[in-house]
Amino acid sequence: MIKTVIFDMDGVIVDTEPVHKYAYFKHFDELGIQVSEAMYGSFTGNSTRNVFQRIKDTFHLEHEVEDLILRKRHLFNEAFDTKPDLELIEGVHDLIKNLHENGMQLILASSASKSTIQRVFNRFDLHQYFTHTVSGEDFPKSKPHPAIFLHAASLSVAPKEHCIVIEDSTNGVQASKSAEIFCIGYHSENSKHQDLSLADHIIHDFSEIDFETILNIKKKA
Known part of the structure; x- marks a missing residue:
């Protein structure tokens, strides 16, 4: 039972996916990297930490994973709080x-x-x-x-x-x-x-x- x-x-x-996608791709633009839709789709179900570890490894970023997480989280929270629908x-x-x-x-x-x-x-x-x-x-x-x-x-x-x-x-x-x-x-x-x-x-x-x-x-x- x-x-x-x-x-x-x-x-x-x-x-919340549209808000997450907005925040991720705004962050990707800031980082100057091109993440394909296919690669982004493969992130579904992953934690933000694991997503940025993959991003860091794939694009050879010098940024710390924690710093990447904090920036994306800021962008997400900003969008979340202002999205009325x-x-x-x-x-x-x-x-x-x-x-x-x-x-x-x-x-x-x-x-x-x-x-x-x-x-x-x-x-x-x-x-x-x-x-x-x-x-x-x-x-x-x-x-x-x-x-x-x-x-x-x-x-x-x-x-x-x-x-x-x-x-x-x-x-x-x-x-x-x-x-x-x-x-x-x-x-x-x-x-x-x-x-x-x-x-x-x-x-x-x-x-x-x-x-x-x-x-x-x-x-x-």
Whole structure:
């Protein structure tokens, strides 16, 4: 029986990707480097630290990774605070509230930094629903490495066999499967270029699942 739902954040709870992309590419321009769309797409699910380590190695930058992170974070925060149309993904607040009201434990496991998670949770008042938030910046390896989901599952009230992950990225789904945790792939307009084929179950809208369906979804897979 499912006891815990582990949510990714970007693309699942809120679509901060356009803000991240703006901040990254503004920073790339400042650095005078050309990052292709293909390379940028491969960053999905990675922590900012691991992204800039790859950037530093690929473009032979002399900058310290921490300095690169701080500059990008400043650009992101500046854009985040001034973007009026940033909203939760359609239907996800109703799902979160439904699960919480029925006693399901909710944990966030996101590659985003702690400061970004805090900004999102404060803006949309999400702390009341989640028992834990886990940031990818605390792990040396990003998704598809399973470390973040294994840690999130260790915080669950039940063994990982009674957990499920909701993810929208190729790397996130792979991380969930490597952690041997049942995965629901959320296939949205934002994730149309992501391969979710390894997910145990795929949805296209959060109205497709609620507390009752999640209790039974693993049995039917």
